[in-house]
Amino acid sequence: MDAIPVLDFGVYSLECDPESVSETELKRLSQKIYEAFTRVGFVFLKNTGITHEEVRKGILVRNIWGCNVFSGYDCGNHGWVSMETERLNPARPGDLKESFNTTLLSPDILWPTGGTLSDFREVHTSFFHRCTALGLRVLRLLALSLHLPPETFVKDHSKIGELENCTTLRSNFYPPIDAGQAKPGQLRCGEHSDYGSITLLFQSSPGIQVRSVSGEFISAPCLPGAVLVNIADLMQRWTSDTFISAVHRVQLPPPGDSSQRQSLAFFMQPDDSAVISCCDGSNKYPPIRSDQYIHQRFEDSYGRK
Ligand SMILES: O=C(O)CCC(=O)C(=O)O
Numbered sequence: 435m436d437a438i439p440v441l442d443f444g445v446y447s448l449e450c451d452p453e454s455v456s457e458t459e460l461k462r463l464s465q466k467i468y469e470a471f472t473r474v475g476f477v478f479l480k481n482t483g484i485t486h487e488e489v490r491k492g493i494l495v496r497n498i499w500g501c502n503v504f505s506g507y508d509c510g511n512h513g514w515v516s517m518e519t520e521r522l523n524p525a526r527p528g529d530l531k532e533s534f535n536t537t538l539l540s541p542d543i544l545w546p547t548g549g550t551l552s553d554f555r556e557v558h559t560s561f562f563h564r565c566t567a568l569g570l571r572v573l574r575l576l577a578l579s580l581h582l583p584p585e586t587f588v589k590d591h592s593k594i595g596e597l598e599n600c601t602t603l604r605s606n607f608y609p610p611i612d613a614g615q616a617k618p619g620q621l622r623c624g625e626h627s628d629y630g631s632i633t634l635l636f637q638s639s640p641g642i643q644v645r646s647v648s649g650e651f652i653s654a655p656c657l658p659g660a661v662l663v664n665i666a667d668l669m670q671r672w673t674s675d676t677f678i679s680a681v682h683r684v685q686l687p688p689p690g691d692s693s694q695r696q697s698l699a700f701f702m703q704p705d706d707s708a709v710i711s712c713c714d715g716s717n718k719y720p721p722i723r724s725d726q727y728i729h730q731r732f733e734d735s736y737g738r739k
């Protein structure tokens with residue numbers, strides 16, 4: 435299996451003015467990203483402009499354990515998800531993790547508050563914006579790598595953070611677990627591929643495993659300061675299977691390891707009303723509205739009807 439490639443994103447870092455980057459450098463970077471996403475589906479990006487310190491802050495404001503906040507909006511996704519509620523692999527018992535999904539940025543919604551959570555809204559809102567900025571740059575490079583107009587994917591991500599777009603920053607908390615207490619087949623996060631266009635992942639410690647094209651799972655390292663980016667299902671469909679949306683999971687810790695784990699995942703999703711048709715002009719998949727696609731996927735993972 436190809437290991438997950440590590441690329442230097444420095445030339446297109448959020449520190450740089452996007453207008454001042456040379457075409458040649460962008461092309462070179464886009465070709466490397468193309469190689470990673472056509473062979474593995476995952477890539478580590480170094481020097482993105484999102485600092486290790488920002489990630490640490492985002493991961494630190496947690497203790498979402500039991501905070502039980504729901505927004506009441508019908509975005510379907512915003513709010514707290516309790517332990518064992520989600521089955522990312524519906525064939526397994528519920529995942530041994532707890533999550534908080536930030537999908538809407540409006541101050542009017544209910545945010546976790548109090549104690550260690552007092553700056554949750556501020557920290558997560560700012561991290562959400564940083565991830566949006568980086569994600570849009572990656573989407574631009576994906577279009578370039580396919581010789582498409584640079585805005586091909588970006589233009590369908592114009593409402594991130596608003597009601598008409600389900601892009602989500604998810605804080606995952608995996609409590610310490612004694613493997614002996616788990617149900618048969620239970621994992622921290624069952625095998626799945628992500629639903630939307632691309633995902634940016636930040637981890638507190640290693641744990642994620644990625645399935646290769648040959649079917650074996652390989653453990654990804656945790657590279658402080660690097661962002662793990664992967665293709666999700668709707669992007670695979672959009673690109674007629676050119677880019678791979680790889681299955682991944684988080685296993686239970688080995689016996690005797692009583693550590694907890696945390697991650698921040700930024701799931702980018704096209705605007706609800708965007709109609710996704712194969713970008714190569716083929717009819718490999720029929721056009722589908724982004725919201726229709728994602729709602730179907732939520733029903734599968736939560737057993738909702
Ligand atoms: O926690 C992780 O490292 C992975 C989480 C994940 O794959 C997900 O939430 O979709």
Ligand SMILES: [Fe+2]
Pocket residue numbers: 626627628682
């Ligand atoms: Fe995932």
